[in-house]
Amino acid sequence: MLLSRIGSRIPAWGHSSAVSPSFLVKTSVFIRFKSNLPQDFNPKKSLPSQGEWKNLKQHIPGEAVQSNELKDRIPKFPLGKEIVPTLLPRPGVPQVGPKYTFRQVIQILKNKTKPELIYESEPHRLYFLACFCCAVVFTVYGCVLAEYAVFQANKDYEENSNEQNEVLRKREWVLSLMKNSVFSIVMLGAAFMFAKFPTRLVRRMWYLPGPVEHIKFTAYPLFPGRPTPVFTVPLEHLSRKHHARVWTGKGFYGTADNSLFFFVLKEAVNGTKKSKNWIVDRKAFFWSDGRVFDYLFGKESLAEAEAGIPYDEQIGIVNRELKKKRQQLKQEHGFFYKWKLGAKDVQQDIQSATNYVKSLNEKKSGKKSLPKGKKPE
Known part of the structure; x- marks a missing residue:
């Protein structure tokens, strides 16, 4: 079958039936069997268009401006x-x-x-909106409190209830202004922090x-x-x-x-x-x-x-281990295991304190305790 196909492509040169091998090799190169390539294959059709790529770049990290x-x-x-x-x-x-x-x-x-x-x-954008609203609110509060501080200082100056001279009245005016401006400064500082918050994003x-x-x-x-x-x-x-x-x-x-x-x-x-x-x-x-x-x-x-x-889960693991240990102690010592263990700790502390007092008394009296098993000569 293969030779018949090749032979169909060989031109008739006289009546000679002999065909050179090199000619067969050269002509067999052009034969393709069972090709899977589509007839209308165009790789450019699968690529996004310029408009599609411009929109797609906005959603790929590092590509958007x-x-x-x-x-x-x-x-x-x-x-x-x-x-x-x-x-x-x-x-x-x-x-x-x-x-x-x-x-x-x-x-x-x-x-x-x-x-x-x-x-x-x-x-x-939501961060900017929230920070802008908070900055405006605290700025208004700060301005209102600053106005109140000036009003209160002028009121105290005009009333002069203590009948002070001019120098003392001016000094009291400055102190009153500074005292009443504390809350205003706090509010304006908070407004500045909210306005500057987006610069830390x-x-x-x-x-x-x-x-x-x-x-x-x-x-x-x-x-x-x-x-x-x-x-x-x-x-x-x-x-x-x-x-x-x-x-x-x-x-x-x-x-x-x-x-x-x-x-x-x-x-x-x-x-x-x-x-x-x-x-x-x-x-x-x-x-x-x-x-x-x-x-x-x-x-x-x-x-x-x-x-x-997470740290919350780590704390949860520790709490579960403690709960398991409490359940084990409750099974071993009963419902009042806390009091029993506390009594044992108190008993040990008393014994340690008693031994310490005995050692101090022995040092004062000049007696030295001998090791066990030995008798004085």
């Missing part, structure tokens, strides 16, 4: 849209599972030779490999339209504040928490006791999962970070 315009700080109504996550998992990021262990994931991160994006937050974070590991991250400027602040800090100077674990086991990256929607990173300024606090939103993109951040910023071992046991 983060601007500082005023419109980016105003939430879109209804406000429920701002709570829905919009960032997709970044391609190429390893996940802990059947393919990679936690140790291998950490090793992949450590072996990076270029800066690696490990965090990107969702838009913080982390937008993106990169891991910089090298002999000395660094973390580079961006934040928000205080006023719209200003350049994006960029900070580069040694990894050893950044630590997770308190005992709030990043990993909770809830959510896509295991970082969701029902009680607190952010965690705090504390930066030690030049190795001194002074520190800065940076706010990291839990509703964001995390490289691999939250256990990587517990390892980097919680200064935990690989085993502790991989176990991912």
Whole structure:
């Protein structure tokens, strides 16, 4: 059959039936059997269009352009849209599972030779709205209290109930103003803290490999339209504040928490006791999962970070062990085991105190107690 097909492609050269082998090889190259290629195959059709790719880039971590315009700080109504996550998992990021262990994931991160994006937050429009409202409210309170302080100081000055001279009246006016302005200063200080709070929000974070590991991250400027602040800090100077674990086991990256929607990173300024606090939103993109951040910023071992046991659960384990031990003591000593054990402890304390008093009396009398089994000569 094969020779018949080949022969059909051989031109008739005279009446000779001899065909050279090289000719057969050259013609057999053009024969294709059972081809699976589609007739209308076009790889460009499977790629997204320019408009689709422009929209898709907004949802891939590290691809969108983060601007500082005023419109980016105003939430879109209804406000429920701002709570829905919009960032997709970044391609190429390893996940802990059947393919990679936690140790291998950490090793992949450590072996990076270029800066690696490990965090990107969702838009913080709700944070800006809440901070703006709180700043306005506390500013109004501060201004009202400041006006009251001036009014009260002028009232005391005009009444002059103690009939003091001008010098004492002015001094009393200043003291009254300072005394009544304390609450106003507190309120204005709170307003300033709320207004400055968004500048502590982390937008993106990169891991910089090298002999000395660094973390580079961006934040928000205080006023719209200003350049994006960029900070580069040694990894050893950044630590997770308190005992709030990043990993909770809830959510896509295991970082969701029902009680607190952010965690705090504390930066030690030049190795001194002074520190800065940076706010990291839990509703964001995390490289691999939250256990990587517990390892980097919680200064935990690989085993502790991989176990991912929250501090609440650790306390729960200790409480369960204590409860189990109490049940065992109750079975051994009865319902009043606490009183029995307490009586034994009191008896031991009394015996120790008695022995101590006897030793003091022996030292005063000059007698030395002999070891057991020996008689005086």
